[in-house]
Amino acid sequence: MAKYLGKKNTNNMKNSHLTLGLFLCILFTFSYSIPSAAQITPRVQLVSISSSGTTGNRAASQASISGDGRFVAFISEANNLSPNDSNGSADVFVHDRLYGTTELVSISSSGMQANAEVTFARISLDGRFVIFESPASNLTPNYENGFNAIFQHDRLTGITERLSTSIQGIVNTPSTSSDGRYSAFSNNTEIYIHDSLTRFSYAINSAEVHDPASKYDALLSSDG
DSSP states (O other): OHHHHHHHHHHHHHHHHHHHHHHHHHHHHHHHHSOOGGGSOOOOOOOSBOTTOOBOSSOEEEEEEOTTSOEEEEEEOOSSSSTTOOSOSOEEEEEETTTTEEEEOSBOTTOOBOSSOOOEEEEOTTSSEEEEEEOOSSSSTTOOSOSOEEEEEETTTOOEEESOTTOOSOOEEEEEOTTSSEEEEEOSSOEEEEETTTTEEEESOTTTOOSOGGGSOOOOOTTO
């Protein structure tokens, strides 16, 4: 009985050593296969293309990228990046680098294209929200003052909202938090923060800054 137990323990030790050896071998192979930063070859990828891979027929600018690098928002006057793009103005597009698709996002909640150009755009870090400025009067109801307004398009629900509803005059240089809840933008005199959850906007520099706010870009931290 003792000889049998001794033999069994010896076999268990051999099996344990074999298992440990295989684990270390796999671990070594896995660690060795991970490339270092120096081994990664940099490459440039064209993203101002249609979902079928067609290059835009007009220039693109103001690229903004999501936190994981998957989604890229940009402005272009090209009319061949999205089907039925016929408004003749600069629009905001988002290209998905994972699936290779490109979508037009400067649209109303019903899918209507903006009737005026987009001049500035940013995408949230999570890639869901795109905030942009435009004087378009057909993206949301009851807006016809001819000045730039700040709009936010939710790529998940398809809803477009005007954020600068209570702000007078031209508003510009929007910035958004990582989850799209908070937005920052300026007009001729002040910097504003807008909370999309409470739908409340408030100025943050009335007493502190005496120079015109239009001289500065409103840049919001990721947590708002």
